[in-house]
Amino acid sequence: MLTSEQVDEYHEKGYVVPDYRLPEVTLASIRRDHDRLLAAHPEFRDNCSALLSYDMAFLNYARDPNILDMAAQVIGPDIALWNMSFFAKPALNGKKTPYHQDGEYWPIRPLATCTVWIAVDDATRENGCLKLIPGSHKDRTLMAHEQKNDPALTLQQELLANEYDESAVEDLVLEAGQMSLHDVYLAHGSEINTSDKPRRGMTLRLMPTTSVYDRAVAQEMYEARQGNNMSNHSIFLLRGIDRSGRNDFRVRV
Numbered sequence: 001m002l003t004s005e006q007v008d009e010y011h012e013k014g015y016v017v018p019d020y021r022l023p024e025v026t027l028a029s030i031r032r033d034h035d036r037l038l039a040a041h042p043e044f045r046d047n048c049s050a051l052l053s054y055d056m057a058f059l060n061y062a063r064d065p066n067i068l069d070m071a072a073q074v075i076g077p078d079i080a081l082w083n084m085s086f087f088a089k090p091a092l093n094g095k096k097t098p099y100h101q102d103g104e105y106w107p108i109r110p111l112a113t114c115t116v117w118i119a120v121d122d123a124t125r126e127n128g129c130l131k132l133i134p135g136s137h138k139d140r141t142l143m144a145h146e147q148k149n150d151p152a153l154t155l156q157q158e159l160l161a162n163e164y165d166e167s168a169v170e171d172l173v174l175e176a177g178q179m180s181l182h183d184v185y186l187a188h189g190s191e192i193n194t195s196d197k198p199r200r201g202m203t204l205r206l207m208p209t210t211s212v213y214d215r216a217v218a219q220e221m222y223e224a225r226q227g228n229n230m231s232n233h234s235i236f237l238l239r240g241i242d243r244s245g246r247n248d249f250r251v252r253v
Helices: 004-013 024-040 056-062 065-075 215-225
Strands: 079-089 097-101 114-119 130-132 145-147 157-159 170-172 179-183 187-190 199-208 236-239
Touching: 004 065, 024 056, 024 079, 024 199, 056 079, 056 199, 056 236, 065 079, 065 114, 065 179, 065 199, 065 236
Parallel strands: 097 157
Antiparallel strands: 079 199, 079 236, 097 187, 114 179, 114 199, 130 170, 130 187, 145 157
């Protein structure tokens, strides 16, 4: 569980690094699953934004009761998993992720999600750890982004430079097995990886069920930007009940 100080830190800074970490046996399992994913889908060498559409084995990691206990402390007891992703910066030529807010991409209404970012390898400044702008979530608004269409980037929506203060950036250096929880409005990104060490990270996207995964909005986003069509994502009720009464759960676990 998060301490009361850590809960306050999450709300104040927009992210927190809990004491809990995954054991080595779980990390080894995640790495094997990722190797299997890449063997079947080499196009995901840099990132896979819809893990569960390709391999449901990853769902097992979202069931971790310790992670769900911590998420409940910041988003409430009724929790849905609507996405899992894998961001893999390979050694020597791992791509840059531009500064962005996650909510710019997501069809959640009202917009609310806690992302659990799990370090599958050590995440260091040298291999492209996350760079976070603390407090950038506080206005609860989406800042202006621009479409990049740049194959050298993992994501194609980038915050305009005048929207954030890069001098305030904090590097999220994590050991393998550590994780961070961060808010949907928090501005963040990461640099390229030119080191000889990979930097793999797996994310769980957890939303309170007072929000709705709006498939019509997802379709509109896809038609406007192309990229990934999220209108057919499976949503999983992990804890509690659907407070909105409107979510289209494909599977309950």
